[in-house]
Amino acid sequence: MNEITTAASGKVQIQDVFWSEYIRLVREVMVPYQWEALNDRIEGAAPSHAIRNFKIAAGREEGGFYGMVFQDSDVGKWLEAVAYLLETQRDSALEDIADEVIELLIAAQRADGYLNTYFLLKEPGREWSNLAECHELYCAGHLIEAATAYYRATGKRKLLDAVSRYADYIASVFGTGPGKLHGYDGHQEIELALVKLFHATGEKKYLELGRYFLEQRGQQPHYFEEEWERRGRTLHFPELSMVHDHLYSQSHLPVREQATAEGHAVRLVYMCTAMADIALETKDAGLLAACRKLWDNIVNRRMYITGGIGSMEQGESFTADYDLPPDLAYAETCASVGLIFFARRMLALDHHRKYADVLERALYNTVISGMSLDGTRFFYVNPLEVYPEVLGKNKNYKHVKAERQGWFTCACCPPNVARLLASLGDYMYSAQGDTLYVELYIGGQLETVINGLPLRLEQHSSYGTDGNVRFVVDPEQEREFTIALRLPDWSNEAIVSINGQANTYSGGSADGYIHLTRSWASGDAIEVCFAMPVQRMKGHPHIRQTFSKVALQRGPFVYCLEEADNGKRLYQLRLAAGRAYTLAGEPGFPAGIQTLSVAGIRAQPEGEWPAEGLYSSGASWTGREVQLKFIPYFAWANRGAGEMSVWIEEEAGR
Structure with a gap:
């Protein structure tokens, strides 16, 4: 194994013409907005109930659990983002709110350390009975990450001590010993969180627990099938087949034997992050080799040009090598956040530019595409081509939105963006x-x-x-x-x-x-x-959906066409050969961001199309020259709903 590279320890203060505005948005808009959303105070947004669930569990309010089984995780990610903000700039009012949340979490915690509002309120006594679907260890992981970040930022141990009790309780439940459950989480997250807990406390038992969860994955007989039988073959998410589709949760093989990116994209990159973490701490060459194989498959066969991953809506999943449809892309914001986590760890293990290049691609394109320019609206899904006329009509596109949403019933992405951007200084130097x-x-x-x-x-x-x-x-x-x-x-x-x-x-x-x-x-x-030329990027010839098309890239930004600048039917446009590009600013876009204008061609029928003909054998095409305007992909959908496309046909001969 190569010499280890670490994140440059110390303080980073960001003062940047582009990124300072994003940090300000996180501090002044996103975190306060998300706090209001977590408290159900955003008119017109899907209710969260996350804070109220903890209040009910703590005995401060009456009522029942509301939301998804992983609702607690939104509070953990919000609190983690707050911690990173406090680390760079102390804010007594924000810190007071965070301290109140921590007191609430501790008040809701059971005496043995357990803390999960879904099972405390809705299914008491059935803890750890459905690891495949019910996200207990996932939620625990996000609380642990929040606690370690808050301790690093403030030196306050209350939440760190609370999650340490929780982790100790988890260690008493799981393991290879007699009387213990031999299971692991359905949605990977706790493994990487336990490494952070090891760093914060120096307790090696947490590193070993994280390693146990990784090593147990994919062993036979299959644990998710066994627990399904024990609970009477019931399912929490019957439409997703989390129990029987072992690819979905990357439990089809032991992690060391996995060589292709399969299943739910977020779970895969969280798992890879933990694999790299533990390889780093234990100098495990086998885990490193598996990380390299999975990285290669993701980046060289299953990643969009924007750094998005996960090309299929069903299961929010990877599909096959080179299957990257722009219009059907899922490319969940959280998945690109997770890819950045994985890239950061690979930089430490196997220091090479290629990891930072992917980190940058995902950051400058998909991650910040996941939020509006004012920080109040969000994309869960990040397609590379949108035609609003089919949305709501063709069910193949049911996941695609032409405008960002105020909040989501499954609201994992907004706080994930917030915590990443709030900790951006951790990614700048090694x-x-x-x-x-x-x-x-x-x-x-x-x-x-x-x-x-x-x-x-x-x-x-x-x-x-x-x-x-x-x-x-x-x-x-x-x-x-x-x-x-x-x-x-x-x-x-x-x-x-x-x-x-x-x-x-x-x-x-x-x-x-x-x-x-x-x-x-x-x-x-x-x-x-x-040197910062405008590049005409082509996809691998095996990507059938983009063959003969190009995407423009300048610097770290991938560009797209939008209806607001180019009119409807973007598919009729062609990029002309050998023309010069003009750069310009755009009102309402971040400082320094430039649009690209270049000559193009709009293909259209020569003469009138037959009034009653959907198809015609006698039609021919002609083209008229038009001026095309491209904007950075991250900025699309900030000027109303409309068509968008990253890829464009190229004039023959280029």
Whole structure:
């Protein structure tokens, strides 16, 4: 196994022309909005009842459980996002609310440590009887993640101690010993959370418990079938077949034997994240090999150009290699968040640019597409092509929306986006020995220690606009070390200047980074200019749905056509050959974001179509030149409902 790379420990403050607005939205809009939603105070939005469920379980209110079996997890993810915000900027009012929520959770917790409002209120006595479907361990995992983040941010142990009691109780229930359940979670999450609990407490028993849940998965006889028989063959979600479709929950094989991305996309990448975590902590070469196989299958055969994964609505699942229909895409926001988690861990295990490239692709495209520009409306599903006229009529598209929603009955995605963006600083830098790696080009300040040397690094970035980045290096004392700059996969060249002395790089080293090794002194400046051409991206020839089409990409952004700019029937448009692109800003879009305009062709019938003919043998096509306007994919559906398409036919000969 290679030398381990860690996230650069220390403080990151983001001050960026693009991302600061998203951090502000999370702090000032998303987290307060989601708090109102969790308390059922958003008019017209689907009710959550999540906070009220805890109040009822704590004896503070009367009533019964409402919502999905995993409703508790929304509170955990919201609280985790709050913790990350408090870590970068203390806010006494927000912290007071969080402390009240923690008191509520503890009041609802059973004496033995158990905490799940669905079973406490609706099915007491039936705990752990339906692991395949009922998300007990999943909800526990999100509470554990919230607790570790809150402890890291504030130093307060109340919730950490509470979830430690819960984890100890879980360890008393599950295991290979006599009298214990030999099961594991239907929806993976607790495994990666237990690694975080190990980090927070130093207790290795939590790492071992997480490893147990991974290793137990896929063993025979199949646990989900056994528990189904024990409970009288009842199902909670009969339409999903979570019990019998073992691919759905990645329980068809032991995790070390899995080589293809199967089943529910979010579950798969959460599982992969835990596999990478545990491989990292235990130096398990077998787990690392399995991670590499699954990564390769996801990224090179089953991922959309936007970083979306999961191409089928049924089961929110992967299908087959190269089956990536743009209009039927599921591409759940949570799945891309999970892909980012997996990519971050792979950077630590197997440090190479390719992991950060995918992390960036998912972040700049699918993840932020999952929320509106004002932070109050959300996509669960992220298609790459939308025709509103068929929505609500053709059931194949029942999952597709032309406009973002205020909230969801299954509201996992909005708090997942919030917690990722609130912790964005954790994804920007890595460290290995005397090398500091720059993974994401986002403006701000880093305070860290490299090989024992305290270091402050300022980053000034207009990366998404023109590919330019500037660093000011401030080590505590002059010393030799390395700053490694990722050369992103969309750029074939970078001009790097150190204190005014420029060099051109047409490639990085074997790991995809430009390694700058020298004796660094306070005030040294690095200026980077990445070549940022507009690229016509083509899909693999086995992707039948995009064959002969192209998608435009500039920098980290994938672009799309929208009806608001190009009129209806986007499928009639063709991209002309050899034309220049014009860049421009767009009112209402984030600062620095540019649209692309280029000449194109609209194909249409030559002459009038027969009045009574759906089909015609004598029809011929002609084309008229039009100006096409492309916007970054993440910004679509912010100007009303309309058609959208990422892929466009290309004029013959290109």
